Amino acid sequence: xxxxxxxxxxxxxxxxxxxxxxxxxxxxxxxxxxxxxxxxxxxxxxxxxxxxxxxxxxxxxxxxxxxxxxxxxxxxxxxxxxxxxxxxxxxxxxxxxxxxxxxxxxxxxxxxxxxxxxxxxxxxxxxxxxxxxxxxxxxxxxxxxxxxxxxxxxxxxxxxxxxxxxxxxxxxxxxxxxxxxxxxxxxxxxxxxxxxxxxxxxxxxxxxxxxxxxxxxxxxxxxxxxxxxxxxxxxxxxxxxxxxxxxxxxxxxxxxxxxxxxxxxxxxxxxxxxxxxxxxxxxxxxxxxxxxxxxxxxxxxxxxxxxxxxxxxxxxxxxxxxxxxxxxxxxxxxxxxxxxxxxxxxxxxxxxxxxxxxxxxxxxxxxxxxxxxxxxxxxxxxxxxxxxxxxxxxxxxxxxxxxxxxxxxxxxxxxxxxxxxxxxxxxxxxxxxxxxxxxxxxxxxxxxxxxxxxxxxxxxxxxxxxxxxxxxxxxxxxxxxxxxxxxxxxxxxxxxxxxxxxxxxxxxxxxxx
RNA sequence: CGGGGUGUGGCUCAGCUUGGCAGAGCGCUGCGUUCGGGACGCAGAGGUCGUGGGUUCAAAUCCCGCCACCCCGACCA
Numbered sequence: 001x002x003x004x005x006x007x008x009x010x011x012x013x014x015x016x017x018x019x020x021x022x023x024x025x026x027x028x029x030x031x032x033x034x035x036x037x038x039x040x041x042x043x044x045x046x047x048x049x050x051x052x053x054x055x056x057x058x059x060x061x062x063x064x065x066x067x068x069x070x071x072x073x074x075x076x077x078x079x080x081x082x083x084x085x086x087x088x089x090x091x092x093x094x095x096x097x098x099x100x101x102x103x104x105x106x107x108x109x110x111x112x113x114x115x116x117x118x119x120x121x122x123x124x125x126x127x128x129x130x131x132x133x134x135x136x137x138x139x140x141x142x143x144x145x146x147x148x149x150x151x152x153x154x155x156x157x158x159x160x161x162x163x164x165x166x167x168x169x170x171x172x173x174x175x176x177x178x179x180x181x182x183x184x185x186x187x188x189x190x191x192x193x194x195x196x197x198x199x200x201x202x203x204x205x206x207x208x209x210x211x212x213x214x215x216x217x218x219x220x221x222x223x224x225x226x227x228x229x230x231x232x233x234x235x236x237x238x239x240x241x242x243x244x245x246x247x248x249x250x251x252x253x254x255x256x257x258x259x260x261x262x263x264x265x266x267x268x269x270x271x272x273x274x275x276x277x278x279x280x281x282x283x284x285x286x287x288x289x290x291x292x293x294x295x296x297x298x299x300x301x302x303x304x305x306x307x308x309x310x311x312x313x314x315x316x317x318x319x320x321x322x323x324x325x326x327x328x329x330x331x332x333x334x335x336x337x338x339x340x341x342x343x344x345x346x347x348x349x350x351x352x353x354x355x356x357x358x359x360x361x362x363x364x365x366x367x368x369x370x371x372x373x374x375x376x377x378x379x380x381x382x383x384x385x386x387x388x389x390x391x392x393x394x395x396x397x398x399x400x401x402x403x404x405x406x407x408x409x410x411x412x413x414x415x416x417x418x419x420x421x422x423x424x425x426x427x428x429x430x431x432x433x434x435x436x437x438x439x440x441x442x443x444x445x446x447x448x449x450x451x452x453x454x455x456x457x458x459x460x461x462x463x464x465x466x467x468x469x470x471x472x473x474x475x476x477x478x479x480x481x482x483x484x485x486x487x488x489x490x491x492x493x494x495x496x497x498x499x500x501x502x503x504x505x506x507x508x509x510x511x512x513x
Numbered sequence: 514c515g516g517g518g519u520g521u522g523g524c525u526c527a528g529c530u531u532g533g534c535a536g537a538g539c540g541c542u543g544c545g546u547u548c549g550g551g552a553c554g555c556a557g558a559g560g561u562c563g564u565g566g567g568u569u570c571a572a573a574u575c576c577c578g579c580c581a582c583c584c585c586g587a588c589c590a
Contacts, residue, residue: 049551066524077582132588154590187589195589249590257590269590306590340548374550381550392549402549 049378052320057264062192064314068323068382071192071310078190078197085383086310088331090200093309094180096233096329097202100225104217106176106204111158113182114149119157122283126156129250133185135197151184156251156276156302159205160284167298170209170290174217178204193311194268194513201306207286207298211277214299215254218273219496221303222256226271234309235326235435236260236316237442238270239463239508240496241488246476249302253277256496259487259508261442262315265462267487267510270312273303311513316438323384324406326434327427333362334423335385337376339392341369348416349391352401355420361427381406386430387423391416407433446508452478455509459484468505476507484509 050067051059065071070086073079082090098108117136121127135151138144152158159177167175184198204221208214222240230238243255252274260270278297280286286298317324327333334356338349346367353365364385366376380388390402401419404411407430414422445462449455452475458464459479468489471479476486487508491497497505 129589183590185589188587189584189589199590201590272590304590308590369548372548372550372552374548374552376551377549378551390549394549 048320049382050320050322053263053318057315058191060318060320061311061315064318064323064382065192068384070314070323073192076197078187080192080196080198080307082200082307085331089313089325089329090307090310092329092331093229093233094202097225097229097305098180100229101178101202101204101221104176104220104225105174106178106206108179109177110179110181111152111155111162113152115152115155115158117148117150119161120150122157123251123279125279126251130154130185133187135184135186152181153183153185154302154304155179155181155183155203156205156280156300157284160280160286160300163205163207163298163300164284164286167207167286167288170288170296173207173209173288173298174213175207176204176217177206178202191311191513193307193314195308199307201304203302203304206301207281208300209288209290209296209298211275211299214301215275218254218256218275218301218303221301222258222271222273222496226258226273226303226305230258230260230270230309231435233326233328234313234316235328235431235438236270236312237435237439239442239488239490239494241490241508242496242500243272243488244476244486244500244507245473246480247486249274251276251279252302253279257488259510260312260316261438261445261463261510262312262513263318263441264315265445265460265510267463267508267512268308268312268315269487269512270309271303271305274301276300276302315513317384317434321409322382324434325384325386327386327431330384330386331362332364332383332385333427334364334387334389335380336363336365336389336391337373337380338365338367338369339373339390341367343393343396345369345391345393345396348396352389352391352416352420356423359420359424361420361423377404386427389419405430407437455479456482456484459510463487463508463510465490465506465508468500468507469503471507471509479509483511485512487512 050063053060068085069083071083072081074081114137120130120134130153134153136148137151138148163175167173180202182198182200187195187197190196206214206217208217227238227240230236238258238260240256240258243257248255249272254275256273258270259267262268278299280300281298286300287295288298290296313325313329314323317326336349336353336356338346346369349365349367353363356363366380368376377388384406386406388404388406390404395401395413399416400413401416402411403414447454447458447462447464449458449464449466450470452466452471455464455466455471456479471486479485487510489497489500489505489507491502492504492506
């Protein structure tokens with residue numbers, strides 16, 4: 001993402017879908033908890049820009065999507081339009097993920113959107129898992145097709161077909177592929193980013209000579225790619241673990257996952273990594289000759305993360321003022337806001353922008369002085385830009401600027417000379433504070449419990465960890481009656497269990513998106 | 514598929530009970546004043562009232578059919 005700097009600033013429509021003339025629920029008094037009382041509205045509390053989280057979290061989420069210009073509903077039910085600002089964040093996710101995927105040795109490729117229906121039916125569990133949500137093309141080119149084609153819900157099958165073609169020797173293994181693509185799953189109930197009928201993702205597919213190689217690679221992706229990205233870039237503390245039989249991917253022998261806690265205490269699955277055993281290799285005849293000249297069946301894996309992470313980002317870090325984007329992810333890390341067009345303000349802002357850009361900071365100069373200051377400040381806060389530097393005549397008279405941190409809302413005066421050089425460290429600090437805040441919440445809202453009743457109760461506000469031996473598949477089914485599911489199984493120290501039969505294994509249960 | 518609800522300018526909705534000139538807020542356009550926390554004034558543009566039929570002198574409003582969408586339950590990254 002090239003930094004966007006200098007004039008003229010692109011148009012930023014103020015209020016894309018119209019305002020809400022009255023607050024839907026109650027009235028927000030500006031929270032001193034964020035340290036804003038000194039600066040905020042002097043007397044009467046205005047209608048909140050967003051529905052407060054505490055009033056209606058889903059409504060807040062919708063408000064953020066619209067007001068931060070992240071996404072809109074598409075014309076076909078369940079589809080999504082990702083707006084430029086939202087897409088710029090997705091592009092950053094892609095860039096960071098892609099680098100890690102390549103570090104893990106996988107190469108990008110592209111497989112077709114359309115898959116012969118017959119492919120899907122080759123793996124019994126797989127077809128059973130996906131058939132309810134398949135979009136199938138029966139007519140094309142003005143006539144009925146002899147064999148319907150499905151719009152890919154995931155690509156294990158086509159890729160399996162080609163792996164079989166490309167692999168003949170143990171020297172061809174491991175085969176490590178990844179693709180960035182869209183997939184379609186006809187969902188009954190959808191929510192922007194979290195569950196849409198079409199979404200964007202990366203899906204990795206690998207083939208290995210042995211079961212242990214495959215397992216090790218699935219684990220490597222989970223830890224070195226997914227968890228590393230989520231913790232260090234998204235500033236989201238994620239739990240890693242294995243899925244129960246109930247929650248496992250259709251066709252997998254083992255599913256590993258990263259689970260995160262949202263601001264309302266509910267869980268969101270952020271990424272999965274599957275060991276597919278030899279299920280797909282057998283179905284698609286992915287075989288190779290080993291060093292002894294014997295024909296062997298390969299072991300495959302698949303792993304994916306999607307635009308759902310956008311929803312996770314919003315719901316993990318967002319507050320009543322909007323989104324809060326961790327600096328390492330941010331497509332715009334710093335916005336330099338020229339307060340008004342007089343006394344050299346705009347040139348000073350642009351100069352500061354250039355200095356920051358030269359330091360590698362992703363900076364944007366907002367010199368739209370025809371738009372009121374308050375409107376612009378609010379817009380950038382909604383978008384979650386980590387640092388806003390305000391440059392106005394009063395500041396310049398003192399050789400200063402005003403630096404505002406989005407995370408805690410802190411506002412400080414700083415000398416303009418030498419300021420740029422301090423920004424990278426500030427961004428690191430804000431990145432760490434966001435991670436710390438989320439980590440504290442996760443710890444505070446995770447309960448260690450001993451009984452199923454306690455687990456259910458704890459899941460009302462957060463996560464509960466209960467011995468898997470106590471819960472079991474019967475307990476899992478019982479909790480499901482209360483919309484509480486087992487998010488993953490893990491060891492007491494948070495590591496991934498080798499087997500669900502280990503007596504120390506704990507089940508993490510929660511309500512989930 | 515079961516239960517509930519809604520279709521009226523770009524957005525959110527009022528008007529319907531009791532038929533009588535199609536409205537408001539926000540957004541948009543122009544001009545002016547503003548500009549350090551969603552600015553304000555004035556002047557404008559913009560609507561086949563989801564759709565087909567019926568009743569009536571007259572239908573957004575009453576009646577019947579259809580369509581679409583939303584919410585709550587059974588599936589899912």
